[in-house]
Every structure is written in structure tokens, then in C-alpha cells.
Amino acid sequence: MSRTPLDTVEHAAETPDVDLPWAELGLKKDEYERVVEILGRRPTGAELAMYSVMWSEHCSYKSSKVHLRQFGEKAPQSDALLVGIGENAGVVDVGQGYAVTFKVESHNHPSYVEPYQGAATGVGGIVRDIIAMGARPVAVVDPLRFGAADHPDTKRVLPGVVAGIGGYGNCLGLPNIGGEVVFDACYQGNPLVNAGAIGVMRHEDIHLAKASGAGNKVILYGARTGGDGIGGASILASETFDDAKPSKRPAVQVGDPFQEKLLIECTLEAFAEKLVVGIQDLGAAGLSCATSELASNGSGGMRVTLDDVPLRDSTLSPEEILMSESQERMCAVVEPSKVDRFLEICDKWDVIATVIGEVTDGDRLEIYWHGGKIVDVDPRTVAHDGPVYERPYARPEWQDALQADDANKLPRPATPEELRDQVLRLVSSPNQASKSWITSQYDRFVQGNTVLAQPEDSGMIRIDEESGLGVAIATDGNGRYAKLDPYHGAQLALAEAYRNVATTGARPLAVSDCLNFGSPEDPAVMWQFAEAVRGLADACQQLGTPVTGGNVSLYNQTGEAAIHPTPVVAVLGVIDDVARRTPVAFREEGQLLYLLGDTREEFGGSAWSQVVHDHLGGLPPAVDLERERLLAEILISASRDGMVDAAHDLSDGGLVQAVVESALLGGKGARLVVPDGLDAFTFLFSESAGRAVVAVPRSEELRFTDMCGARGLPVTRIGVVDGDAVEVQGEFTLPLTELRAAHEATIPALLA
């Protein structure tokens, strides 16, 4: 892109035959031709830059859009939803005048290229989405997926990602309260770094990304614009990694959490003084995205003088300024009379703020550089009217064979000794082992409102000190289940997150998702995606939890090998009084252990089949959403009325994993009896959904079992909290010291 002569709109009209590097910028030929058709001429270099980033897969959702519509079409009636899909993040009413905004996003590709910065800026981006809604961020969560735990590259990627999340989030003063860490060879070369954040505000403080009111000023504030992250959106996030291409390192952005912390404080101060008409953060596609989205969501047009953008590198071309993904920047629309006060607040926090343009009464987005008009577009065509693909999809041929390879037929432990040995192998396997080496690198205490944090079933934050009102969040997504059956796999992800929220005593309200898949150009992957979205939309409808927003990450594949389809689902819940929360740990000897729900022989995709047999086949556990709802209601009632002292959801690893975790966290053992009608192996390792284990004080036993009985939830007494071992009567005894050593040594040994 030559800078002499300046490629203005006029110049573009006069020189229709100039070749532009649309292919290098990631546009397909027919997409470029559409741009020409829309403009009625060739685009200028600056316009091409804008269209190319905004029409990238990452920004336009062009492959996923036709499927994602179901989240709206099937959305359940919900009084709680205040702002739905399409804004920076969804907003939910949690009562007492409070609104909560939350969202999960991916930063997968950058985190593979440069783990520390990729993960750090992932946190930064999601936090800015939350601030842009008008909320104070109160917590972050991080669902992570890595290649095999013992693969040498995992030792490069994981510590960098964890340090990056900690380095950025800890500096912002946001407690990290949840998430997951999962290892699987399918993520080798394509780690998933999803970042979620929650923010709290009063209803009247909700802000939206729109520029309205002709004459209002457009203020860019935060960090100076540099050359980092240019083309990140189009090139990095929208193409498959290919060994033959040159290194993509320069396209990854570099974060400065200190700057972001100042941005949070000064933005919230400006909100408090009602100085802001509309606001948008600068994330993927930088200024291209912020200006075109603000303008297209508002009532008028916008005029921007690019010369006024504060630069870190004065040699940047206008195209580069428009594409730069330099972090820690935001764009606000402010009435002229309030501009001085806005700038004053920025100055108080030492944040650079510059008026770069204004809202016009036209309907065009016009951008000027050195006096010439280099962009003149209808902002809607950039921000919203990107291409939409009906990608072909087809159930892969291998799906039948995969499902026929039944995990229930795998050899099972034949003796108590084998059973004991397999329990130890399970709880010490990388996926089931303690992740405290990782989570202890995150600050979970800051802000002084953390009620529950990992390894609890959900993270919980108090939002009102007087009333005790709180919110809970859990994220889950089992790629192995989804590989076996994407429709039900996605539903199981939702069911697990929903259950995890309810287990701690909170009522599930709404959903955000991060859909991580391979290349949409592969019909098999596209089928997985279509099935997962259909499954999730159906399940959200049935459970009454609307999807409020989320993110799609495609092209998570290297060559032909795609990752397991990995829909990560975040469920947000509300609890009227956090004093009523239920933690995971067994706290008192003598309390009775009850298993809630039905246990069947379900081993497809199970942790046991992976750890003991390195096997993936069969069908995932059956989904029964009505049962999930009933279980949740029982758990919430039991928490609220003090009928249970500990509760733990049963998911990967089954009952034995849950009991071991509760025992180790509380430092109290458990004596278990295999219930009638079940064999010890199925009892311990089955991953049937819709189950939880609870510890019930003896004084509450009758009340609790009566409640379950009256409402038709199967409840089975399986033992008692007791001693300093996990004992399965007639089978084996595992001392807590031995379990602890096995459970806690694995991750440090692999990664420290």
C-alpha cells in the first residue's frame, strides 16, 4: 500500500485498475468484488483495510451466523434478560436494582504463537467488553485446553498462558474465580485460551455501543496506537496454521495491564458523572471496528480525522492505524459540553484522550488523513453486512464407527486391588489431578468479595455487602463428549455448568458460550458446529436460560487435524444471600453422604476410558434436561434451607473423583457402601449426568430425603463422612495422605 500519492476516495475513483492486495489481507475474490459493488468503485487502501478485517471470520461470523441465529429464535422467555446478543456483552437482571454483564471469548491462536501475551491480551479484551457495558468488572474465569500434559510443547505453552492470565488479571485487581484446565492431544498446536469476565452495575448505568446525536464528539482514549496486532483479526484468527508460511509473531498484540487498570477507573468515573453517550472498546480490528460499529448502531454518520490519533510509531500508514490492534484503547461518544470534564478525568488518571472526530447527521463514515478523504462508506456495510456463508456440512463417515466403538465393553477392573489402582490412576491423571499449581498463580482474594473460587463447583462473588446478594459462574465443556455426539455434547456442557451453579446454591439465569471448532471449510467440522449450536439452543430453551452472547473460534486445526469440537458454556447464576452457599469440602465427621440422580453404565468419553484405556468411543452420557432442572431445584432449596453442608457435582471421573476432591479439600475421609443394584466399578466411575453428591447433617436427614422423595428425585444413601481415608466397604481403603500425594504431585511434576 503505497502512501504516495495518497489513496483518497477521489484517487480511487480515478484509478479503477490499481491492483490491491485483497488476497494478502485475507479477502476472497468474490468478497473483494462485493466491496467494489457496494462502493461503486474500487476501495481505497484504507477502505480495503477496514473491510478485510471486519469481514474476517473472527469479526463477521460469516460461517457461523446462519447457525447462531437459533440462539435468538429459540430464546426462552426470560424476565432477567436486559441486553441480549449483539452488544459487547449480554446483561442480566439479578435483582435489587443490580445488573450483571458477563461474556466468554477466545484468544486461542495468539496464545499458541506467543503464550504470555496472547493470554494476557485475551483477559484485557474481555475486561474491556465488560467496562464498555457500563459495569465494574468484578471477576474473571479462564477455561483452558492444552495438548497432552507430557508433550514438550505443553511445557512451553501452558506456563506462558498461566503467567499471562495471572500477570494481566492480577494487575487489574480482578479475582480469578473459576475456569478449567483440560489436556488432550487434540489440542496440540491449537490450545484453547478462553477468557470470561463478569461485571456489575446498577440498571440505570447500562451503556451501549452507539454514536448518536450530530455534533457529539468521538474521543479515543487509552494507549497510543502502535504497529502491534496489525492484521491480527484477519490473518491470525481466520486462517489455519501452516508450517510453510512465515512466522506470525508480529501480529500478536502486547498488553499493558497497568494502562488497562487506569482505563477501568477513568471510564467508571466518567460513567458515574453521566458523561458518556455511547462507548466501544477497541479489540479485534481496532479503530475499524470501533468507528464502524459505533456509527452503524447510532442514528447518524461519523467523521474522523485519523491524523489526530496519538501514535506510538509516527511512521504508521493510515491503513495500519485503522487495522492496529494495540491494546488498552477505548472510544467514547461525548456531548460537546461534557468533553472538557471527560478529558479532565482522563488527565486525572494519566490517560491520554483525544477528540478524533464527531457524529454527523449524514449516514456515512468518513475518515480523513492529511486533508484527504480516504474512507467514505456506509458503516453498516462494514460492520453488519459482511458476507454470510451457508457452508456445506455433512456428518462425517467415521462418526458411526466412533459411536460403535463402545466404551462400555472395555475391560473393567476384576479385583479390588485393580479397582483401587485405577482410582489412584484416575485422581492423579493430569485432567483429574489438582490444578492448584496453576490457580495459585491467580489472585482470587482481591476486591474482598470472593465467596467461592476454584476448585469449587462455581466461582461466587458477593455483589451487595448489606443484603448478601451474589452471583455465581461456572464454565464447562467436554470436547470428548462433543466429539462422540456434538448435539448432546453441547447439551452436556450446558447441563454441567448449570448443575455446577446450582450445586453451590445459586439459581442459573443465563448463558454465554465460546464455541471452539476446527475449520469451517471442512464439512465434517461444520456439521459438528451446526449440531452443537442446535443442541445448545434447544437445551437453553428447555432450561429457560437464554444465551446472552458469546464468541466463535474457528480454524482451530493444524493441517487436516481439527480439535475436538469444544463448546465451552458459561452459566451465570444468582444467590439471594451468599451466606447460604454450599461449598465442596466435607467439613464435619458423621454427616451422611447421599447420591442424587440415577447411575447407569455410561463410560463413553469418560475420564476412566481415557486414563485406563486411552480410548474414545461410544456415546456420551444420556441427557435429561428435566432431571437437571429438578436436581438444580433440590440443590438450591437444600442450600437455602441449610439441609446440606457440602455438595459436589458429578461429572468427569464420576463419583469417586467427586468424593476424593471433597474429602481432600475438607481433610475429612469418607466411608462408602456400594448401593444395591450397582457394581462397585459402575458406582465409582460412571459419568451419568444429572447427579450430585451431598453431605447431610444427621438432623436434616429426614427433611432432606422427604423433599427429594416428594419431588421425585432418586436419592441414595451411600455412606458417611468419617476418618482419614476414602474407604469403599468390601473393596479398598485409600488413606487421604496417599490420595493427596497422588492428586497434588502430578501437575507440578509435569510443569514446574
Add this chain to the structure above:
Amino acid sequence: MTARIGVVTFPGSLDDRDTRRAIKLAGAEPVALWHKDKDLRQVDAVVLCGGFSYGDYLRAGAIARFSPVMETLIEQAKSGMPVLGICNGFQILTEAHLLPGGMLGNDHLHFICRDQKLRVENASTAWTADYEAGQEIHIPLKNMDGRYVADERTLDMLEAEGRVAFRYVTGGDAAEGHGNPNGSLRDIAGISNEAGNVVGLMPHPEHAVEPLVGSGRTDGLPFFTSILKKLVTA
């Protein structure tokens, strides 16, 4: 009558609101102080809270030490005003030479966040009078640069003068918060100045003041009740 206790907000301070809450819970009046303002607003004592002041660029606490509020604070601390430095606040106090020694990066090179077991070594400072000497308490610890170092002479002097206020409890179960978490010399977690009015420590007492949140313990509350009693009875 109650006491006014200031909490300074630097750019990058993180635990300022938490600290003000802890002061309030103890029954004192929290007063927000701003780094650019030399005026201490007639407070009776000051807490420098945790965080990453000025991004901790250059060196933790090194820039904050030169901010306008510190000019007044250093002067008043020298004439006896009680000052508590928590984590980044401790780092700032050493940079300001109100306390000897300094902090280096943790020996394991990672950020660490855990509920840490400490032993109160000196219960006669302005901030520790509500503890008993030898008492063992759990206080959350969370930092990247928490390794206390000083030369041997300084360490010997601190020991001889009883100015080691807190030590990490070693030798027990790591799951119970035992162990030196960062390689601090002589397991030192916190120290005081000669007069006992200035105390700094790496762990965060403001995160252990309510049974429901944070560590779920209230072992940190005596920091704030100690100072309140001292100021009110003074």
C-alpha cells in the same frame, strides 16, 4: 470517638477499597487519599495497600515512593504517625527507606496466591498489639516480588531489636499454608521500624476480616483493631 485511617490510592493500587472496608469493619473511619495530593487530610494513621503502583515498572514501589503524597507521609511517619504497608505498600516503605531491606522476585519465579501461615513475632507494634507474641495466624499472600532480603548486619539488627514482626511458619503441611513461600531470608514476612509505628508485611490482612469472603478467616482483623485502640486511647 474513633480514628481516621487513610488509605492511599496510587495509579495501579488494587486493594484500596478492600482496605477501607477492613478499617470500617474494625470500627475506624477510612479516608481515601490520592497519590497526587500532599494533604493527608488530618488522618491519624495511613495504610499503603497492595497492588502494582505505577505498574511496578522499574521496580516494585520504586516510582510510588516519589509521589507527592509520600513526601508528607515520610515526614509524618518519622515523627511517629502509624503507617502500615501491605505487599506493594511494604515495597514502597522499603523504597522510601522507612523500613530496611527490600523485596526481590519470588525464588520460584511465579506469582503465588495462598492462605499463608504466619507467626506473630512482635506483638508490641502499633499494628500488632491485639495479637500475642508467638501466635500463629493465617493471612492470604499474593505476590510476584515477595522475597525479603537485607544484608546480614541488617538482619541481625532486626532480630536483636525485635523488629521482625512476622515470620512464615515453616516445617508443616504445605496444604495448611506452612512453608516459606518465596525464599525470604530468615523466613521474614514483615518487619517494623525502630519506634514500632511503621510496619510492613507481604501478606494481606485486609483479605482476612470476614468469615464469608476471602480466606474465610478473620485472622487479619486485629491489625485494624490494634491501631484503632492505640489511637483512641492515646
